[in-house]
Amino acid sequence: MNKIALITGATxxxxxxxxxxxxxxxYHVIITGRRKERLKKLAEQIKSSCNVEVLTLTFDIRSRAEVDEAIDNLPKEWQNIELLINNAGLAAGLKHLQEGDINDWEQMIDTNVKGLLYISRKIMPGMVARESGHIINVSSIAGKEVYEKGNVYCATKHAVEAITKGMRLDLLKHGIRVSSVSPGLVETEFSMVRFKGDEERAAAVYDGLEALRAEDIAETIVWIASRPPHVNINDVLITPTAQGNSTTTVRK
Structure with missing residues (x-):
C-alpha cells in the first residue's frame, strides 16, 4: 500500500x-505552498512520471487559520499521513541586529518556527493515534552556528533544532521517528529570497565553488525516510566539499 507524504514549501x-x-x-504526495500555479505544474510532472496520486494544498504556512482549514478538510483517503517533511522556510535580509528590519524578523519567525509548529500540531495527533509516522525537519548549518548578520535567521534554525529534539522525546513512546537535515550552501531560490530579488548579490553567494543542489538534500531526506523501522537518523549535517563551516569556504 502506498504511504502518504506531506511536503511543505514544495513550490x-x-x-x-x-x-x-x-x-x-x-509515495502518494501532498504538496503545499503559496504559489498555486507552481504546485499545479509540479503535480502534473509527478503524475506524468510516477504512478502515484498527488494532492495540492495552497496556503500560507504563517497563517494558523489557513493551516487549520487545509488540514481539517483533507479528504478521508489523504488523512493517514505517514511522513511529514517540514521544509518551508526562508532567510530574509542580512543585516547587523541593530540595523535589522523587524518585518524580516517576523517573516522568518512566522515561517521557520511558527509555521513548522502549526503544521506539525495538526499532523502529529494522527500519527500518535496510529502509533506510526516519521517527521523530517529541514534545518540548516545556521542551526548549529551563528554567523555575523545572520542573527534572527540563525535563531530560528536553532529553534528548529530544539523543536526537533523536543518532538523526538515527546513522540518517542509512540514509535514515531523524528529527524532533521541541516544543509550548508545549497543553490536554490534561498539567496534570491534573502536578498529580495537582487540577482547579482544572490549569485555571488555561490561564486567560485560548487554548491549543493536541491537534489542532494532531497536524496538525503529520502534516504532517512527509507531506513528500517528500528533505525532513526537524528540529524544529518551536509555541506559542499568546499565549505568548512557557516563562513569558511574555498573559492576558485
Missing amino acids: AGIGEETAMQLAGEG
Missing part, C-alpha cells in the same frame, strides 16, 4: 525535488 528547490523523489519511491 521550488528542496521541497519540489523532495516531492519528486518521494513520488518516485512510490
